[in-house]
Amino acid sequence: MLRRTLVLATAAACTAALAGAMAAGAVTPDHHGATGRAADSATAGRARTQPVAPHRTPAHRSAASGVQLETWLYPGGAGDSTCTAASEYADGRVANGALKPEYWSVDGSGAVTLETTAGGVCNTYSAAGLADLKAHSAYQYPTVSAMTTADVHALVSSSSKRTAAVTQLTDFTVQHDVDGVDVDMEDYWSWSAADLTNYEKFLKQLATSLHAQGKKLLVDAPAMTEDADFYDYAAVSAQGVDELEIMAYDEEFDTAPGARCLPITPLNWLGDVTRYAQSKVPDHNRLVIALPSYGISAPDPCDLDDVTGNIQYSDMAKSPGFSTDPATVAARRDASSGEIRWVSGGRLYDYVDTTALDRKLAVLTSLGVTRVSVWSLGGGNPWFTR
Numbered sequence: 378m379l380r381r382t383l384v385l386a387t388a389a390a391c392t393a394a395l396a397g398a399m400a401a402g403a404v405t406p407d408h409h410g411a412t413g414r415a416a417d418s419a420t421a422g423r424a425r426t427q428p429v430a431p432h433r434t435p436a437h438r439s440a441a442s443g444v445q446l447e448t449w450l451y452p453g454g455a456g457d458s459t460c461t462a463a464s465e466y467a468d469g470r471v472a473n474g475a476l477k478p479e480y481w482s483v484d485g486s487g488a489v490t491l492e493t494t495a496g497g498v499c500n501t502y503s504a505a506g507l508a509d510l511k512a513h514s515a516y517q518y519p520t521v522s523a524m525t526t527a528d529v530h531a532l533v534s535s536s537s538k539r540t541a542a543v544t545q546l547t548d549f550t551v552q553h554d555v556d557g558v559d560v561d562m563e564d565y566w567s568w569s570a571a572d573l574t575n576y577e578k579f580l581k582q583l584a585t586s587l588h589a590q591g592k593k594l595l596v597d598a599p600a601m602t603e604d605a606d607f608y609d610y611a612a613v614s615a616q617g618v619d620e621l622e623i624m625a626y627d628e629e630f631d632t633a634p635g636a637r638c639l640p641i642t643p644l645n646w647l648g649d650v651t652r653y654a655q656s657k658v659p660d661h662n663r664l665v666i667a668l669p670s671y672g673i674s675a676p677d678p679c680d681l682d683d684v685t686g687n688i689q690y691s692d693m694a695k696s697p698g699f700s701t702d703p704a705t706v707a708a709r710r711d712a713s714s715g716e717i718r719w720v721s722g723g724r725l726y727d728y729v730d731t732t733a734l735d736r737k738l739a740v741l742t743s744l745g746v747t748r749v750s751v752w753s754l755g756g757g758n759p760w761f762t763r
Contacts, residue, residue, distance in 0.1 A: 440735040440762040446474035447750035450500040458756030460499035475516035483523035487531030487538040520559040526567040533575035547586040557593035584617025593619040602649040610657035626669035638679035640714035667750040670758040672728030689756025697721040
């Protein structure tokens, strides 16, 4: 499995904004988002036209009818576009679903740190913030994030650190009356066999501890379409995982050399990912498919070392050549993904708008998917038709 590293559009701004908090140990950058996430290579399995209104009523949810929705929030410094997340979920979009804020990060020593707003970082823990999450969602699953193999290894390879983390995470869910924990440990393709085994041990230990308190375990997993030695949906699910969350995005990192970057989530690929996951997790109530709500940019033809990912809508709208003209948007809509794609100054721009989200959701509902998560809130990122 080749490791692909995203260079995020927000990274430069976040680095400056978060520097003080990170130096103080208050926060480390986050997952699919703020430090970037890697994407599956072909060898391992195909492993907005208008800003979103800040306050919409939750009525007439058409496209997402019958689907339980979840969404992630990730940390940002003062003024960062991700910090608008609370104003977005306030419209009731997940009133019957789940919010998943990143509350913990794992460092190179294997320690799990609670991230808090006291350090000037939004979307992290505070009593008031958690109360607001509860007021606008049916379920809350704070995320613990480890984005590098070194961080994952440091935690899962040590029995004492696994036990300490399990105790810390479980105690928080009980003390703060949340519904469970979302585990987001990535860089999968760089893990050793021992790392994978120890990761599964950690999940089993955490699931057992959470279940004893009536809590649930959610686990974020890479997008795959065939068996690979770096991750096993069935084996991971067997550790007591209540929801396996398949991150079905960033297929651009499977682009062939010299070609234009693939879309973020092609519709056919999304179907393949979903069918494969369903074949490995027969109880579909334990399976969540995650969709993208963000943009990317990259050289054209594609250079995988120069992909800027996780561009939020408010930032994408500042891109060269961006347009909200309906005719222009229609001409740029990619049939294979529903995404808006154009080239300006030798660079490709691609983002997921509401129509693209609806089309991706239609693929999932046609396959019987009833649980969907979205990466991510903040920056006016589009949502489903309401």
